[in-house]
Amino acid sequence: MKLTILGCYSATPRAFTNPTAQVLETKGHLFLIDCGEGTQVQLRKYKVRFSRINHIFISHLHGDHFFGLPGLISTFRLLGREKPLHVYGPKGIKEAVTLFLKLGDSWTNYLLIFHELESKTSELIFEDESITVETIPLQHRVYTNGFLFKEKPAPRKLNIQAAEKWEIPRTQYGAIKNGADGIQEDGTIIRNVDLTEDPPKTKSYAFCSDTKYNEEIVPIIQSVDTLYHESTFLESEAHLCDKTKHATAKQAAQIAKISKVGRLILGHFSTRYPSIELFKEEAITVFPNSELADDGKSFEL
């Protein structure tokens, strides 16, 4: 899994800070998560091969998370896209985007499929043979979801040396790869686990922006490898969290700690602070393995 941050600042786009968007590369997919204004320019700037994006996940319908979507969809059309594009986001997103396209008489010449979300509990919204995507209901000023990306375990790998040692007939190798035990010529059973190796460890990534401090998400994101959690404010501005329904760096770290995640990435920074290093300094006092997102930064997960 590789995560590239295209934008991780809150509210308005500025010359050197971009609103939320990121791409997650995993198992042959290039998932786009949120799409603030200017996302298509950021995709070009960081040389993301964005024709590979087939699935876009929108957390909520505030401008800094989706005003770049009509433009990206239009650009796909201008670039001659033919593959279907799936957009997952809050109810209303279909009407808004299609109205913009209709006004410009700019219908896509590819299939544009909206998956509108309105559930207040976590639901599975995407699944294929290698990965699942589930929603993480968040508490913000408008209906908002985070997204949990979980790789599925690959099949166990046949250990040929073990199979030969135990004199398992080659005709059984296919069945063993699919989970069957081995049977020696005399009928003795050799357990599958003794004939196969563990597949590579699966990875998981949870994206949680924007939200107030909310422990209800803990069971959903429990033990994920990497958690991206918003930290719009520092504790010195904690009094703004109630009204704006945002979190502080310390609160993000607290969620990371009680969820026992492997790593925390902080983002959605207010631009009121002189340096984003302050967010890390605050978070590591609670959760040492905290890192900072920044526009253009990539993480190997």
Next chain:
Amino acid sequence: MKLTILGCYSATPRAFTNPTAQVLETKGHLFLIDCGEGTQVQLRKYKVRFSRINHIFISHLHGDHFFGLPGLISTFRLLGREKPLHVYGPKGIKEAVTLFLKLGDSWTNYLLIFHELESKTSELIFEDESITVETIPLQHRVYTNGFLFKEKPAPRKLNIQAAEKWEIPRTQYGAIKNGADGIQEDGTIIRNVDLTEDPPKTKSYAFCSDTKYNEEIVPIIQSVDTLYHESTFLESEAHLCDKTKHATAKQAAQIAKISKVGRLILGHFSTRYPSIELFKEEAITVFPNSELADDGKSFEL
């Protein structure tokens, strides 16, 4: 009049080329003309004091001319704007923008007034004591207007030396400023023109993007000081003009020539060409006083 180009490239925004937007500063106004995605970032980049923008003119509802509008309107809200904002654009613009704001539960806390346009003939859409703005109906794939900005002449200036020479009583000075003739003590009339000076020459600016070659606009833009006319293509791609309803640099120059304008500024360049200098080279063969727009470039008109 001062014109600042924020973006002058066609179709999709890229790392170093921006879609159409420009600001015209005249008579205390800062008019924004078109608002492609990323316009608010360009406004910041070129240090335009954009809280001074009270009137936005949108030519048509293709993405590269208006997808930056919801973001700019939202940013005005975040910056605490209180003054009303007037938006002039094709019918449908109000529904589209308000839907985007509604979805984000982000109503403006200032008055947002839409002036929807649907006339196919030129109409006066803004007027105050110093300037008028009229539409220039263009021929594009969707309903499109250019905009003609014309300063009104200032009052004639009293020539005090002349008034003293002709021994005109001071009590008449106010009336003379307002156009009255002077009357000497013996009743002799001195013509107003001999007692006053011409006011500064008024300026006019015509913005025409996007459009195919269309001589119907000539009577409207006749003799303007500066014409911005789209030149998406060079003559080598003239065969694309019919389908896309765009113009070449040579066609733009032809319109400038028969309209007897003072200066032509070319823009809306397709990014397919290695250099925009090619547009100027083509245009000056027909209309010598042709110049190139470019992102960030300012013109004193």
